[in-house]
Amino acid sequence: MKVVVSGAAGFVGYHLAVALADMPDVELFCVDSHIRGEDDEAYHRLQVRANVRAFNMDLNDRAALDQLPADPDYIFHLAALNGTQNFYERPFDVVRCCTLPTIFLLDRYRDCKSLKRFVYASSSEAYASTVSRFNWPVPTDESVPLGIDDVTNVRWSYGGSKMHGEIAVVAAAQQFKLPFSIIRYHNVYGPRMGDKHVMPDFLMRARKGEFVLYGHKDTRTFLYIEDAVRATIDVSRLDSCKDEIVNIGGGREIEMGELGKIMMDLGGFEGQIDLQPSPKGSVSRRAPDLAKFKRLTGFEERWTLEDGLKQTMAFYLA
Numbered sequence: 001m002k003v004v005v006s007g008a009a010g011f012v013g014y015h016l017a018v019a020l021a022d023m024p025d026v027e028l029f030c031v032d033s034h035i036r037g038e039d040d041e042a043y044h045r046l047q048v049r050a051n052v053r054a055f056n057m058d059l060n061d062r063a064a065l066d067q068l069p070a071d072p073d074y075i076f077h078l079a080a081l082n083g084t085q086n087f088y089e090r091p092f093d094v095v096r097c098c099t100l101p102t103i104f105l106l107d108r109y110r111d112c113k114s115l116k117r118f119v120y121a122s123s124s125e126a127y128a129s130t131v132s133r134f135n136w137p138v139p140t141d142e143s144v145p146l147g148i149d150d151v152t153n154v155r156w157s158y159g160g161s162k163m164h165g166e167i168a169v170v171a172a173a174q175q176f177k178l179p180f181s182i183i184r185y186h187n188v189y190g191p192r193m194g195d196k197h198v199m200p201d202f203l204m205r206a207r208k209g210e211f212v213l214y215g216h217k218d219t220r221t222f223l224y225i226e227d228a229v230r231a232t233i234d235v236s237r238l239d240s241c242k243d244e245i246v247n248i249g250g251g252r253e254i255e256m257g258e259l260g261k262i263m264m265d266l267g268g269f270e271g272q273i274d275l276q277p278s279p280k281g282s283v284s285r286r287a288p289d290l291a292k293f294k295r296l297t298g299f300e301e302r303w304t305l306e307d308g309l310k311q312t313m314a315f316y317l318a
C-alpha cells in the first residue's frame with residue numbers, strides 16, 4: 001500500500017507518518033519543504049526506515065510533484081504554513097503554502113485510479129469568523145457556513161486559504177471522481193508541536209519563572225496527538241467517511257485560565273499567572289460538535305487532557 005504524507009516533518013504529519021510506517025504493509029512517501037517542520041533527529045530516524053522515502057520538496061513547485069509515485073493508495077495532505085505569528089508576519093507565504101500545494105496535488109492525481117482517499121487537513125479557522133460575526137452555535141458542527149470576517153485583516157490569510165482548500169478538494173472530487181475526506185482539526189497538542197502554540201509558549205516562559213497567559217477567558221478544546229493520529233487513519237479507511245467533512249477535536253471545552261492552572265499544578269510551579277488579553281483577532285470560544293465524527297467512526301478519546309499534558313510537559317520541560 002503506497003501512502004503519501006505531505007507536511008511529514010511537521011507536528012501532526014510526523015506523528016501520522018510514524019504510525020503509518022509502523023504498519024507492515026505500508027510503503028511511505030514523506031514530503032516536506034521544511035519551511036516550518038524541522039529536519040531534526042526524530043525526522044531523520046523516520047527517514048532511514050526501510051519502508052520510508054523522504055522528499056525534501058517544495059509543493060509550490062508543480063514540476064517537482066512528478067517525482068512522487070504515480071499510483072498511491074492514500075494521500076494525507078497536511079502541508080500548510082501554520083502559526084498565528086506567520087499569519088501576521090508573512091501572510092502571502094501563508095496563502096501560497098496553503099493553496100498551491102493543494103491545487104498541485106489534486107492536479108497531479110486527478111486521473112489516479114489507485115487512489116482510495118485524498119485526505120485534506122482543514123481547520124476550525126475556516127469557520128471562525130462565522131461563529132464570532134453571526135453568533136453561530138458552539139460547539140459547532142460541520143454544516144457551519146465558512147467565511148472570513150475581514151479581508152483586510154491578514155490573520156485570515158490562513159483561514160481563507162483553508163476555506164479555499166476545501167472548495168478545491170470538493171471541486172476536484174466532483175470533476176475527476178477522486179474519493180476524499182476533509183478533516184477540520186481543532187487544537188491538536190502533544191510532543192514536538194513546535195513552540196508557537198499556547199502550551200509550549202506557556203511552558204517555555206514557565207521554565208524561566210514567568211507565568212504569562214493570553215486570553216484567559218477564551219475557551220478551546222484539545223485533542224492529544226495519539227488520538228488525532230488514530231482518528232485521521234480511521235477517517236481515511238472507513239467507507240462511512242468517504243466524501244465527508246468531519247470535525248476532529250477534543251470533547252472537553254476549557255478556559256485558557258483553567259488550562260494554565262492545570263499546567264501549573266502538573267509542573268509543580270508556584271506563582272501568580274499574569275493574565276493578558278487575547279491577541280487581536282482571536283476567537284473567544286471554539287469547540288467542535290463531534291456528533292457526526294463519532295457517528296461515522298465510533299471514535300472515543302483515549303487520552304485525558306491531564307495525561308496528554310503530562311507527556312507534552314515532559315517533552316517541553318526536559
Ligand SMILES: NC(=O)c1ccc[n+]([C@@H]2O[C@H](COP(=O)([O-])OP(=O)(O)OC[C@H]3O[C@@H](n4cnc5c(N)ncnc54)[C@H](O)[C@@H]3O)[C@@H](O)[C@H]2O)c1
Nearest residue numbers: 007010011012033035036037059079080121123185187188
Ligand atoms: N495542529 C493543529 O492543531 C491543527 C489545527 C487545525 C488544522 N491543522 C492543519 O493540519 C495540518 C498539520 O498541522 P501541523 O500542526 O502539523 O502543522 P505544521 O506546521 O507542524 O506542519 C505543516 C508542515 O507542512 C510543511 N509545508 C508547508 N508548506 C509546504 C510546501 N510548500 N511544501 C512542502 N511542505 C510544506 C511545513 O514545513 C510543515 O512541516 C496543517 O494543514 C494544518 O493547517 C492543524
